[in-house]
Amino acid sequence: MKIICIGRNYVEHIQELGHTVPDNPVFFLKPDTALLTRNRPFFYPDFSQEIHYEAELVLRICKVGKAIRKQFAHTYYDAIGIGLDLTARDLQTKAKENGLPWALSKGFDQSAPISRFVPITTFPDTGQIPFHLDLNGKTVQQGNSSLMIFPFDEIISYISRFITLRTGDLIFTGTPSGVGPLKIGDKLEAYLGEVKMLQCMIK
16 A cells, blocks of 8 residues: 655745645555554654644545556546645755655655545545635635646546556545644644544654
């Protein structure tokens, strides 16, 4: 099982970080040891002073696929959840400044808290899925799949040109604006629509 994450998929998030809109989906990988399940707490690591939250819709791949045509891509995922792409922003910034890869800033242990999954058939229109993230009871991120630069099917088609997708793979589909830092004692709650799917305490 692998975790594939899409970057720069919401215009307002691109603007808040001062990046440019990509021509194609931008993706990177997290190892499976990044997963944090069952609403377990996240323990702030000693190697970073600036862990940021990024809430994202997550697709679960249901069959093997390579070079998937966009019109068939919807048959390759069967469930959706919500996840957090936790980022060591200080490590990422330092790596970028030195022209180095920033895999450590995204792929460290427990950097991908994830909710349970619900069948994709739960949603009458996968192009209109709202979600939001609360930090200590206050909404800090609001997103909708309709605002994605690259929708689900285009993401899957593009990734599968380069990497074979396998059953159980997870695709984090990008974060909207409103990302920010975490501190010990914070409480994160992520919602699909109005249904709370994920809770994570920072310790």
